[in-house]
Each structure stands twice: as structure tokens, then as C-alpha cells.
Amino acid sequence: MTTVRRGRGAARATAPRLHWLLLSLMLVVLAVVLLVNGLVMAQFGADHRVAAPTDAHTVPDVVRAGRPIIDLRHGTARTLHVPDGTVVLTFDDGPDAVWTPRILEVLERHRVPATFFVVGNLAAQRPDLVRRIHDAGGELGIHTFTHPDLAYVPAWRRELELSQTQLVVAGAAGVTSTLVRPPYSSAAEAIDDISWPSVRDLGRTGYVTVLTTHDTQDWSRPGADEIVRRAIPEDGAGGVILMHDAGGDRSQTVEALDRLIPELRARGYRFGTVGDVVGEPVTVPADPSERLRGDTLLILVRGATAATSVLAVLVGVTGALVISRLLLLVVLARRHARQGSSWGRSAPVRPPVTEPVSVIVPAYNEEACVARTVRSLVASDHPVEVIVVDDGSTDATAEVVRGLGLPGVTVFRRPNGGKPAALNTGIAQAQHDLIVMMDGDTVFARDTVRRLVQPFADPGVGAVAGNAKVANRSGVLGAWQHIEYVVGFAIDRRAYDVLECIPTVPGAVGAFRRRALWGAGGVSSDTLAEDTDLTMAISRAGWRIVYEPEAVARTEVPTDLGQLWRQRYRWSYGTIQSMWKHRRAVLEPGRAGRFGRRGILHLALFQVALPLLAPLMDVFLIYGLLFLDPVRTVLGWLALVLSQLVAGAYACRLDGESMRGLWLLPLQQLVYRQLMYAVVIQSIVTALVGIRLRWQKLRRIGEGADARDAPDVVRAGR
Known part of the structure; x- marks a missing residue:
């Protein structure tokens, strides 16, 4: 896999234009194939005229x-x-x-x-x-x-x-x-x-x-x-x-x-x-x-005809995999909601964790958001020290934090070296053994840190994933991401916790033991998804990683398609890099092998292979409307959307979220999902051709909730 250079001196990414040309050509060929097959397979009805006969004044008598x-x-x-x-x-x-x-x-x-x-x-x-x-x-x-x-x-x-x-x-x-x-x-x-x-x-x-x-x-x-x-x-x-x-x-x-x-x-x-x-x-x-x-x-x-038959099989397999996976994850999420997280089920009753925590906030040009972030941490009901690492910001990030004059908050400034370097600086300066990492645009609830570190009562737990929620939900794009986050955390991460194969402790809200961090070699800069890379490394070291749904953080998400593309491209490409880096976990014994065979293979199938096939379902939707039975085609599509709606409604119930935004889910299936598929395709091509990417910083506008307005999580669906 490609080693990623970061920072200002990193090589600027060269967009792989050729693969989009090849992809477009493939789509044209696919359209021609389906058109030919559609015309060949077109059906016609009973032998009757389209309209009743009329006059025959122009027809010769002969x-x-x-x-x-x-x-x-x-x-x-x-x-x-x-x-x-x-x-x-x-x-x-x-x-x-x-x-x-x-x-x-x-x-x-x-x-x-x-x-x-x-x-x-x-x-x-x-x-x-x-x-x-x-x-x-x-x-x-x-x-x-x-x-x-x-x-x-x-x-x-x-x-x-x-x-x-x-x-x-x-x-x-x-x-x-x-x-x-x-x-x-x-x-x-x-x-x-x-x-x-x-x-x-x-x-x-x-x-x-x-x-x-x-x-x-x-x-x-x-x-x-x-x-x-x-x-x-x-x-x-x-x-x-x-x-x-x-x-x-x-x-x-x-x-x-x-x-x-x-x-x-x-x-x-x-x-x-x-x-x-x-x-x-x-x-x-x-x-x-x-x-x-x-x-x-x-x-x-x-x-x-042959190609369409193969494609039809692939579409059927893809649809079956999507629905089967969704049902399985919902069942596992329900089990998690009823019985609690894996650490709670297996561990005996232990006293609560009260030891102080070091919270590391890596910040690069977070002037618009960092004050809210720091205030939310100082307002925590758990003892914390706050370490803000200014990673060579060109704005007034450090000055804003110092100007707050809040106790227990320390600012470290360092030349720009990328997020992993900033995190490692914070880890080295941290005074406590329990370390929480978060993003500079994220706001914690008052009880987030306390709830996030309670699983460390089990000495086998090396990391805890919190529950990230979208702060800026206004607009269609924000609402789509909100639905995605709710389903991803309330369904997917609960299921991963049950299976003990959580692939990512989110950078927005995660906690770690110092021993687990150093045992994994610290935060690596080998990939663009340092959080996924770190999580996999900790799992391979034999530590348990769990999910705590009540440790809530609210984070800003991209507000336009360009920013969203850059963010998801980085995530997707970084995930592929991390999977490749830790691929040997699939063959390893013990907890590492269990994670590899469950977590990495799941990612390979459903976040890499499936997105390559999933667009066929949309192509066949159009094909079915034009050449097959349109009623059955629409019913099949509605069945898929209904399953997504049911899962979304259950996720909202588990997470205590309003279901009002779910009406956007069908539109999300038609528009937003295609964008995510394109991101995965470009990420795969980038990985294959070895293009080097620079670290990409998203523009922040400071729409996150203020610490005083960050409510405790609503407990529902338990």
C-alpha cells in the first residue's frame, strides 16, 4: 500500500483522471449491453390493435x-x-x-x-x-x-x-x-x-x-x-x-x-x-x-444476454447481501441494547472509574470551533486535564484557547506535522493513564468523559468508542449525514461490539489506555485513517475494544459536496490502507484473528467489494422500469427502501433521536448513496495505482452546539 506524506511539504495529490474515463466507458458499455438485452427481451401483449379502426378515405379501393x-x-x-x-x-x-x-x-x-x-x-x-x-x-x-x-x-x-x-x-x-x-x-x-x-x-x-x-x-x-x-x-x-x-x-x-x-x-x-x-x-x-x-x-x-444474466445474478446477490447484513446487524444491535456492551456483560460488578483523564484536542485552524470544544470539556462532571495541541495553525486557534483563561487547560504549539503527530505530542504530555481523544470541532456533553471511561473498569479493555452525533443538521446534506451517523453508531457499532470486532474508534470521541497506545506504537501516520489504523493495531495487540453509546459527542460535518467528497475520500482511502496494513490479522490466532476474520473481512466485503456492485442495483432499477415489469421493479426497490427505513427508525429509537428526518431516506438512496459509491471507487483506484495524497483539512464554520447547550444523551430503546 502507499505510504502517505502529510503536512505542507507533502506532494500534492494527482487526480487519477484516467480511471474516470475508463469508468465512464464501462458505464457506456453497460448501458449498451442493457439496451440491447432490453430490446431483445422486450415483451408484448395480446394480438390487438392499439386503437380502434377509423375512416379509410385515403386508402385506394384496390x-x-x-x-x-x-x-x-x-x-x-x-x-x-x-x-x-x-x-x-x-x-x-x-x-x-x-x-x-x-x-x-x-x-x-x-x-x-x-x-x-x-x-x-x-x-x-x-x-x-x-x-x-x-x-x-x-x-x-x-x-x-x-x-x-x-x-x-x-x-x-x-x-x-x-x-x-x-x-x-x-x-x-x-x-x-x-x-x-x-x-x-x-x-x-x-x-x-x-x-x-x-x-x-x-x-x-x-x-x-x-x-x-x-x-x-x-x-x-x-x-x-x-x-x-x-x-x-x-x-x-x-x-x-x-x-x-x-x-x-x-x-x-x-x-x-x-x-x-x-x-x-x-x-x-x-x-x-x-x-x-x-x-x-x-x-x-x-x-x-x-x-x-x-x-x-x-x-x-x-x-x-449472457452479460445481463451475470449482472442479474450479481444484483440478486448484492440485494440479498444488503438485506441479510441489515437484518443481522439489527438483531445484534437489539441484543446489545437489551444486554449492554460486551464489557458489561462479561465483567463482574466493579466500582466506577473515577481516576482523572487526559483529553487531547488536536487543532489545526479551528479558531471558529475550539472555544466551544474546550468549554464543553471544562464543564465535564469527571476530572480532566485538557491538552490542546496546535498543529501549526495559521489562524488564532492557540490565542483563542489561551484567551479563555480556563483552569486545567494547556496549549502546546508545534510545527505542522499532521494529526497523528499532534496526537502523539499530546500523549507524550498527558499526565494520566486514561486518554481521551477528540476533534477540535467537537463538543462533549457534560457526562461524556465519565461515561466514556467507565468500560476501563475491565482491565482487558484497551479502547472505547463513543457515540458521535451530527451537530450541524440543517439542510438536506446535514440531514443525510445525521441519518448515516445515527444508523452507523446505533446499529453498526452495537453489532460490532457484540461480535468484538469494532474497526474504528472515531477520532471525534474515543478513549484509550496509555499502555494500549504505546503497545500499538502510538498513532501512526502510515494511513489517512489514523483512527482506524490505531484501532486495528490495538485489537491485534490483544486488547478489547468496546462501544459506549451513552458517551455522546456532537461534531461538525461537511456542509457542501466538495468538502464531503474530500472527507469521505480520505476516510475510504485510509480504511483501505488500514485493511491492507493489518491484513495478516485474518490468519492470526486469538483475539487478533477473531478481529481480522470478522472485522477486516466484513470491511472488505461490505465497504469495498459491495459498493463496487451496489450501483448495479440502481442501473437495474432503470432497466426494469424500461424493459421489465415496472410495477414489480418499483415494488422491489420500495422493499429495499422500506428495510432501510425500518432500520433507520429502530436506530433512532435506540439513540433517542427524532424520526422526522427519515422521510429523506428514499432520496438519500437515490443521490447520497451514489456519491459514496463514487468515493469508494476512486479510493480503490487510488490505492491500486499508488497515488500519494496530502492531508486534507475541511473548512469549519462553528455550527457545533455550545457546551452549555450540549444536552446529556436521551436514554431510549433500552
Whole structure:
């Protein structure tokens, strides 16, 4: 992992621009894959018109004369009828993996040809069936790519629907077709002023439109007898018979076809094709260019289908992990709330800790906040000495503290060296064995220090994590962070305490034994998350680390997205560095190994790997709304949000917080969460490429609560 240089002399971070370009490219590729798969997998409903027929003033009489085959390729309308005693069997909406082969088997057994009007997205999924239709002597026609009513789509989409289906046919069977049947069409008499322009354009594009004279309406499953009855022409007249080989259960169609063919032969009918009626080949070999483009499209479709299947599995796994983790953490948090922290459950009754405590406040340009911080410490109901370490501030931080004139407060000034160096200076100057560390923008409640050090009654406890709360909650960004903090401390840290794998004692409110600090080598500057690094080092040394939810501190959080990004980038990158630094804990015995296998592996899965996969859930939300069942998609998303709301409500109850801000949680899932994912992604890339980061200082505005206004924690949910 990268060693981080800090201070003014540190190398300025070079933003890894290339990875954002690569990420954008990956997102574009993913969007194309999902779009292709969405079009291929698009579903369509029952065979009916989008709107009722209207007038037909613009339709030539020759077109509405009833002849089912309309040829407008040469500028004049030519319509053709099927000769008496001849029928043309046609099948729409396929191919289908189940029913098309069964229909082909019936046709092959009776040695009867047929014309199949294939839907491009289905044909792209089963090119083998398209090839089988062609090899069996059947004709292939175009039935669009996604089965829209061509009368209600713009010209560019009509052209796309036809051309893409042609490419599929060319790639699958090596031929192109001049036959087309518009979806939702019926007999020639039904052409009206709305549908006529699209039929006319089909002719101008070079297609022969094939309608029907006998619609069996087998899609409605009226029974095999009724399908046969509807298919037989009257008085020996010829006709085009419409049936379906896809779109639902076609068992009645298969049964009816097997009975219809012998019945028609018994009545003296012969079976022909559309090409026989037109008098010229209607399918011709595709030229090399069309064949190449068709093969490419099929490869793209197969790749998109396979990739989407993998992504769907990943989304399912991600969703299951998120919900399972949330349920587990809530159960463990409930156990913690009922039984108390791990030190309280296992330790015998001991007298309270009353020995004095050294409180270290590292400060760098904290002029706006430090007075409130120091006043809150002096007002503590536990004996403390306050050590403020001014780490080379360029403002009046030290002067503000000295000007307070408060007893028991000492200010040390040192050249800027970063927070770890400031903390180590304070530790060296501290007079007491119990040391509390906090940030210069944080305010303690009157009882915070007392409650924070009580777990040290157990000699095996080396560090205690307090409960940090957001002081500046105004605005949407502050409210989102408030929800995040409440859930993170009331649920996550309680669960970590039960599992004895707390990964971080927060820099805003934490307590340590001096022996544990020096045993861990002090506060290291190896990472950007010195608090996480220190916590892991203390755990590996065999000390217990516990959580005390009633030791409350209120801290300022970033007030704009830029500051938030910098803060979370530092946290995320520092956490990754700490995990890498302490990775051997996973294999170590005893308490260190337990922490490694529970804590570090949990961080690796849920704070590194999962954020890389979690954006897929949002992408699939859009995908589901566009191409799948939008109702089920929305319900699935609402279920996830509801689980987050329930967890948030329980966290608020445990922490004695108002639930009024939870209404922002759904919006947080759509906006704030994506920002956090982007931070993790950039942190991972930064770690991989070894970019050096300087220490980043956030701008403070002094919105933290004054010490006199910092209430004791509300005890609730116990």
C-alpha cells in the first residue's frame, strides 16, 4: 500500500483522471449491453390493435378490395389473392423454444410448407430455429423487432424495426426477405387512414405486405375445434391462414394444425407459399455485408444476454447481501441494547472509574470551533486535564484557547506535522493513564468523559468508542449525514461490539489506555485513517475494544459536496490502507484473528467489494422500469427502501433521536448513496495505482452546539 506524506511539504495529490474515463466507458458499455438485452427481451401483449379502426378515405379501393397480399414496391398498388383450392399457412410472433419446434414437426410430418413471420428480438435469441425453418423449406418473413404497431411509431423506428430483423435473419439463415406482416394487422378490409401510411411506406421500402383472410385467433385459446373451424375457407376459396407459434401456450394451435392439414387435404386443398402467389422468390441469399452485420448483431445479442444474466445474478446477490447484513446487524444491535456492551456483560460488578483523564484536542485552524470544544470539556462532571495541541495553525486557534483563561487547560504549539503527530505530542504530555481523544470541532456533553471511561473498569479493555452525533443538521446534506451517523453508531457499532470486532474508534470521541497506545506504537501516520489504523493495531495487540453509546459527542460535518467528497475520500482511502496494513490479522490466532476474520473481512466485503456492485442495483432499477415489469421493479426497490427505513427508525429509537428526518431516506438512496459509491471507487483506484495524497483539512464554520447547550444523551430503546 502507499505510504502517505502529510503536512505542507507533502506532494500534492494527482487526480487519477484516467480511471474516470475508463469508468465512464464501462458505464457506456453497460448501458449498451442493457439496451440491447432490453430490446431483445422486450415483451408484448395480446394480438390487438392499439386503437380502434377509423375512416379509410385515403386508402385506394384496390387495397381494400380484400386481397391479402399487397405489393407497392413499384409505385403502383398491386394486390394478389390466393387461388381457389390453395391455402397459405402463416405463423406469427415466433420463434419460440417450445412451440416452434413442435409446429415444425407437424409440418414436416405432413410435408406442408409454411411462412413464418419472425419477431427480431425472439429470432436473435433462437437463431437456430430461424435456420431450421429455412432449412426445412419454410419461408421467412419480417414481423418487426419488438412487435410495435407500425402505424403509431415514427418512420425512423419503423426502419430500425425492419432492418434489425433483416440482419437477424441474414445472420441466422443467410437470407433476406421481402415479406412483412405488420403487428396487429388483420384483413385488407381493415386498413384505414391511420394504418395506410405505414403500409404504403413498407412498399416504398421494398416490402410485400402479407395480411390474412382467415384469422384463427388461436392466441385467445378458443379450443382446437374452433381454431380448425375458423381456418377452413368457404366454398373452396383460397386463403391466407393466420396462426401463432409463440406468445403463450400454443398447445391448442399444435393440436389444431395436426387436424387441419388432413381436413383441408380431404377437401381438395393444396398448400402453397406466399412466394408461389407472388410468382417470384421472396427470400434471397444475403450479400456478404449483410451476413457479416447479421453475424455481428447475433454475437452482440448473445454477449448482451449472457452479460445481463451475470449482472442479474450479481444484483440478486448484492440485494440479498444488503438485506441479510441489515437484518443481522439489527438483531445484534437489539441484543446489545437489551444486554449492554460486551464489557458489561462479561465483567463482574466493579466500582466506577473515577481516576482523572487526559483529553487531547488536536487543532489545526479551528479558531471558529475550539472555544466551544474546550468549554464543553471544562464543564465535564469527571476530572480532566485538557491538552490542546496546535498543529501549526495559521489562524488564532492557540490565542483563542489561551484567551479563555480556563483552569486545567494547556496549549502546546508545534510545527505542522499532521494529526497523528499532534496526537502523539499530546500523549507524550498527558499526565494520566486514561486518554481521551477528540476533534477540535467537537463538543462533549457534560457526562461524556465519565461515561466514556467507565468500560476501563475491565482491565482487558484497551479502547472505547463513543457515540458521535451530527451537530450541524440543517439542510438536506446535514440531514443525510445525521441519518448515516445515527444508523452507523446505533446499529453498526452495537453489532460490532457484540461480535468484538469494532474497526474504528472515531477520532471525534474515543478513549484509550496509555499502555494500549504505546503497545500499538502510538498513532501512526502510515494511513489517512489514523483512527482506524490505531484501532486495528490495538485489537491485534490483544486488547478489547468496546462501544459506549451513552458517551455522546456532537461534531461538525461537511456542509457542501466538495468538502464531503474530500472527507469521505480520505476516510475510504485510509480504511483501505488500514485493511491492507493489518491484513495478516485474518490468519492470526486469538483475539487478533477473531478481529481480522470478522472485522477486516466484513470491511472488505461490505465497504469495498459491495459498493463496487451496489450501483448495479440502481442501473437495474432503470432497466426494469424500461424493459421489465415496472410495477414489480418499483415494488422491489420500495422493499429495499422500506428495510432501510425500518432500520433507520429502530436506530433512532435506540439513540433517542427524532424520526422526522427519515422521510429523506428514499432520496438519500437515490443521490447520497451514489456519491459514496463514487468515493469508494476512486479510493480503490487510488490505492491500486499508488497515488500519494496530502492531508486534507475541511473548512469549519462553528455550527457545533455550545457546551452549555450540549444536552446529556436521551436514554431510549433500552
